[in-house]
Amino acid sequence: xxxxxxxxxxxxxxxxxxxxxxxxxxxxxxxxxxxxxxxxxxxxxxxxxxxxxxxxxxxxxxxxxxxxxxxxxxxxxxxxxxxxxxxxxxxxxxxxxxxxxxxxxxxxxxxxxxxxxxxxxxxxxxxxxx
Numbered sequence: 001x002x003x004x005x006x007x008x009x010x011x012x013x014x015x016x017x018x019x020x021x022x023x024x025x026x027x028x029x030x031x032x033x034x035x036x037x038x039x040x041x042x043x044x045x046x047x048x049x050x051x052x053x054x055x056x057x058x059x060x061x062x063x064x065x066x067x068x069x070x071x072x073x074x075x076x077x078x079x080x081x082x083x084x085x086x087x088x089x090x091x092x093x094x095x096x097x098x099x100x101x102x103x104x105x106x107x108x109x110x111x112x113x114x115x116x117x118x119x120x121x122x123x124x125x126x127x128x129x130x
Contacts, residue, residue: 029066030076035059038076042083054092057118058082064114070107078102092119097126 014022030038039055040047047055058079066073078099086095096115100123103111112123 029062029073032059032063035062035076035079039079039083042080043087054086054119055083061114061118065111070103070111072102072107074099074102093121093123093126096121097123 029035036055036059039058040052043051062074062076062079064070082095082099085098086092089095096119099115100108100112115121116123
């Protein structure tokens with residue numbers, strides 16, 4: 001058995017001889033409402049309006065990255081980790097900064113720009129360590 005996220009870079013298509021030895025099952029991302037419910041449940045109590053907006057922005061961002069515009073599509077696990085980090089620390093900027101490491105090269109710049117415009121934060125001033 002093997003798995004990989006959709007649109008994952010750094011992998012190669014299997015040749016026909018290898019493909020003929022396996023059964024393939026495609027499992028897509030959760031539906032938007034399922035993901036929203038999962039992210040909502042990461043909060044200790046019902047999210048307030050600002051927290052619900054944060055979730056909506058994250059889901060929109062994930063949808064954009066999953067469309068193939070960037071080299072990496074944010075996974076449900078990535079979104080859960082960001083929300084958990086935000087809930088634990090209360091630091092939205094640092095929680096979002098962690099997502100930056102998912103991208104490389106020019107895609108980092110594009111992703112940073114998207115994060116900063118969506119969430120109205122400046123990632124340049126965010127320090128994760130020390």
